[in-house]
Amino acid sequence: MTTAPRIDQVFDFDALLTEEERGWQQKARGFAQERILPIIEEDFENKHFRKELIPELGAAGFLGMHLKGYGCAGAGAVAYGLVCLELEAADSGWRTFVSVQGSLAMSAIYKYGSEEQKQQWLPGMAAGELVGCFALTEPQGGSDPAAMSTVARREGDEWVIDGAKRWIGLAALADVAVVWARVEDPSGEYGEGARAVRGFIVPTSTAGFTATAIDGKLSMRASVQCDIDLDGVRLPADAILPGAAGLSGPFGCLNEARYGIVWGAMGAARSCLEVALDRSITREVFGKPIGANQLTQAKLADMFLEVEKGTLLALHLGRLKEAGTLTPAQISVGKLNSVREALEIAHQARTILGGDGITNAFPVMRHAANLESVRTYEGTDEIHQLILGRALTGLNAF
Numbered sequence: 001m002t003t004a005p006r007i008d009q010v011f012d013f014d015a016l017l018t019e020e021e022r023g024w025q026q027k028a029r030g031f032a033q034e035r036i037l038p039i040i041e042e043d044f045e046n047k048h049f050r051k052e053l054i055p056e057l058g059a060a061g062f063l064g065m066h067l068k069g070y071g072c073a074g075a076g077a078v079a080y081g082l083v084c085l086e087l088e089a090a091d092s093g094w095r096t097f098v099s100v101q102g103s104l105a106m107s108a109i110y111k112y113g114s115e116e117q118k119q120q121w122l123p124g125m126a127a128g129e130l131v132g133c134f135a136l137t138e139p140q141g142g143s144d145p146a147a148m149s150t151v152a153r154r155e156g157d158e159w160v161i162d163g164a165k166r167w168i169g170l171a172a173l174a175d176v177a178v179v180w181a182r183v184e185d186p187s188g189e190y191g192e193g194a195r196a197v198r199g200f201i202v203p204t205s206t207a208g209f210t211a212t213a214i215d216g217k218l219s220m221r222a223s224v225q226c227d228i229d230l231d232g233v234r235l236p237a238d239a240i241l242p243g244a245a246g247l248s249g250p251f252g253c254l255n256e257a258r259y260g261i262v263w264g265a266m267g268a269a270r271s272c273l274e275v276a277l278d279r280s281i282t283r284e285v286f287g288k289p290i291g292a293n294q295l296t297q298a299k300l301a302d303m304f305l306e307v308e309k310g311t312l313l314a315l316h317l318g319r320l321k322e323a324g325t326l327t328p329a330q331i332s333v334g335k336l337n338s339v340r341e342a343l344e345i346a347h348q349a350r351t352i353l354g355g356d357g358i359t360n361a362f363p364v365m366r367h368a369a370n371l372e373s374v375r376t377y378e379g380t381d382e383i384h385q386l387i388l389g390r391a392l393t394g395l396n397a398f
């Protein structure tokens with residue numbers, strides 16, 4: 001049997017990375033191959049999230065790895081992106097776990113928390129001993145967080161939160177939730193202007209906090225997304241994140257998670273291309289390998305182009321992030337492109353695999369199904385098109 005060449009050897013992407021970055025990538029690739037790939041088809045089939053892997057991810061340094069101090073690895077943005085890529089080459093659900101824990105929940109505490117809050121939560125989260133979630137999206141729709149109806153009311157020395165959240169990753173197994181709510185505080189002390197959106201650190205054991213896993217998902221089945229009900233959740237005054245007032249707070253965390261997706265989706269795309277390429281060499285039809293047909297080669301060439309362009313774009317955005325100049329519009333370019341192209345690559349790979357491509361003997365349908373979630377969360381295609389439309393024209397079309 002002939003084996004397909006490694007795609008990254010064709011393009012020599014490694015040459016653009018530092019030794020340390022290559023080390024992170026190798027570690028994540030090893031983790032994905034040894035700990036996730038052997039069990040992922042079974043877990044996807046059985047809707048099982050293997051939470052025992054969480055401390056292993058922590059021990060590997062992948063949780064909040066772009067943050068400094070508090071037990072975090074302090075790695076660069078490109079290193080973090082490469083880890084996202086390798087984990088999502090195995091399954092989007094596991095890259096999503098790392099994103100929710102590190103880019104959303106930990107980033108919120110790291111960026112906006114008090115020193116006390118950081119000391120209390122971040123080391124345990126970095127080690128994978130504590131799980132966090134990020135409760136922004138509400139049941140009436142995720143694209144418009146400005147329509148948020150969850151409310152935090154000030155009562156004496158306490159905050160009381162009422163409302164509901166939906167599609168919140170990990171909430172049913174999380175120890176702590178970062179909950180975004182509109183403040184009702186007549187004194188104006190806790191909000192910039194009336195009803196500002198603020199973040200609250202909510203231990204999930206608090207009375208009135210209920211998280212229920214959403215069933216019936218045909219995507220990201222090896223991962224957990226939840227409804228949250230907040231019914232008179234009482235918190236001490238210091239549960240508020242002091243450093244964020246207004247929607248720029250949660251959006252600042254979405255930027256981090258969207259950045260990880262730019263890389264991660266290219267991992268899923270690479271996985272699809274690899275199996276299609278391998279199959280094109282090993283499977284014979286009409287007396288020759290299917291890869292010897294011009295139409296198959298055209299598909300492979302186009303898939304390869306988009307994987308390479310998307311990965312180079314991710315690297316460029318990573319270098320901008322490391323330089324501190326990455327803008328939300330640039331992140332939108334990457335998120336929109338990576339996920340859209342990854343989906344197209346998954347669909348093309350499926351055609352090369354023929355009928356067998358619809359089975360779980362190959363990862364392609366799983367990636368395609370997962371990528372439908374990735375396309376929708378952290379800003380849909382349409383949201384990112386409109387962010388770019390506004391950046392190009394100066395006109396707001398939301």
Ligand code: TGC
Nearest residue numbers: 136137142143146168169246247248251252328377378379
């Ligand atoms: P607007 O309401 O006018 O602005 C509010 C404030 O936010 C600022 N801002 C940003 N800041 C940092 N980064 C960004 N990317 C920002 N985007 C906006 C803005 O400057 C303003 O600041 P200030 O200080 O003036 O108050 O909002 P807009 O018109 O800029 O944005 C509209 C729109 C549609 C782009 C925005 O609402 C949006 O991005 N919508 C999509 C939201 C989204 O991605 N939702 C999905 C979240 S996924 C999730 O919650 C689940 S997490 C995964 C899991 O748990 O599994």
